[in-house]
Amino acid sequence: MTTLRFSALAAIIATVHAFALDAVRSASAAPVLVEVRNFTTPTQCTEEDNVSFVMNSPAIQRFRVEALHPPYLSKVRGLRFPPADFSNCDFDENTPRTDPGRRFEPRKVRIYDGPDFAIEGNTYETFWRSQSVPVAVWGSVYDEFHLLQFYVKHRQAGELRETQVLVLYPPDGYWRAKPLPATQTGMNSYGSSFLIGPITEADRPVVEIADIDIDPKERTIRLRFIAGGEASVRLIEVSRQRTALDVKFRPSYRPSNVFAAGGMPGFAMLRSMYVAEDNADISRVEWRDAAGRAHHTSVADTAALKARSVRFGRVVPSRHNPDAPDIRFDAFDGPP
Template identity: 50%
Template sequence: MGAGTRMLARLALAGALLGAAVASAAPVAVTVTNHTRPTRCAEEDNVTFTLSAPGIEQFRVEALQPAYIGAIRDNHFAPDFSGCDFSGRGNAADPHYTFTPRHKVLYQGRRTRIVGITLPSFWRPARVPVRVAGRADTGFHLIQIFRKTHGHFVESMVLYPADGYWRIKPLPAPGLRDSGYGSSFLVGPIENEGRPVVDIASIDITPAPLSVVLNFVQGGRAVATLEKIDTTRTALRFTLLPGSSGRRPFAMLRSMYVAPHNADVSEVRWRDGTNSAGRAEPLPAVTTLYATDVRFGRSVPSRHNTSAPDMRFSDFQKDR
């Protein structure tokens, strides 16, 4: 066992021990703040929700099938630029750094495949070292993780090392060959460089059981462990080492909302620990809330990314 593999095993063990230490504690509430701005462009991440609280050391992030998943007949994935104008801001205004394209299988197992992709251009110059099953590489813009289902591999999550974004989704629901991504999220020390980012110094991935260690440029790390992946949900448990300071968000949801029928997120459902029934509001009506469990989702089918999952953040834990 190499030094890198031993270190990864120790970090995963630290996360597991911390989980055991706080698992019996009651979930705590965090501050969820809506920074969304209006847009008519379905390809613009205009939705931003921050999650903040001091001392958070563990929480769960889930991708859940939308309530209407069984009624989908037309599963729309195609981009929609009909209401877009990127002049002076947004994706078209981003810097473009050039790279030599690559597509490399970093791990191939019976049920899991991990692929690294370097794009011809990207908006940030960072080349983040990545270690997968003890093998080192660098410079990937996407780390794709596939899970085998019904005889073929389906992408279930992707991590962007150069800016820290995650996207996850459940395995396809019965009757669908695949499902779309929708919202993305960030975990760690979030900075603003024209858009929110997390600067990652290095990444260590253990394929089976799946765990991902993010070592941050500013210090500290996050350990993500796969709790569940099936046709109803994909669930990751995050352990922050050290816990959140409370001076900045420890997590952020990024998404798109034009109208209820054209959105990756159109409503927010949450519990605050005092009302077991929970509450729900349309996304534009939400400002700041305190939640032990918050779900960003849709009840009305969207004409864009129709099968994209709802995103839920829950089980926030502190070291008491």
């Protein structure tokens, strides 16, 4: 494992107080402790996902993922930030390679359109992976979607708006989530990505999904993994405070068994970007230990930890996506 070490950043971060973490957690009498390991590598390119935190527990059966506004957001609202610095990026090198042998017919399909919820499937002309994952919605099956976009319909500034709050890339298993904008007239960006399920390496970490089945009424996305096992991902809250996903693995799913075939041990991964404290999608790790005590450290100084709740975010406004959300993994639970 490679862990970043930057003494100057450590000195800065040591002066910053910890995030205020929610006490919201699973009702389990003995919460599951999860091992979190840092596989981050250095970069100077703001478009490279160099941050990788893997979560592992052989007992895990359920957990929650939340996208939350960074705690500094109200203080920087309305400020102008300089554009992100791409001067150290080689996009041909840092962008995942497309499959030159596959071409697709570009399309955007509204696969569900309800009174308060909508889903769109997108196919690009090329994509870095050629896998086609069947997506079923109430019996209708679609192939070759590279991106699924989930929208909520809500009132904003007196008008009915449609806001995207969640995306999933079926060919590689990457998710992104964000809460509704913090203000009636605001907008916000996606930032960090996360993976759910058996993680394997294919030029970068991925989750191989065999098929997807969506129940729009219940806002539930069922994933069946090629490596074995299933997960049910339910969108349980979308608000101006958070977007929350409740994840349940099927009883037959055991991360320690699934990964024995050569994958990376873990049931979830946080993927993000860190160049410097003021140029990152996440720069700080906050967690609660078995006794509920809060801890905090920088991405640069984190190696491994055991937590019943862990939040990846920022306390210093970033020049890159300053309004992108923090991501918290919480409510870890085992078999009933």
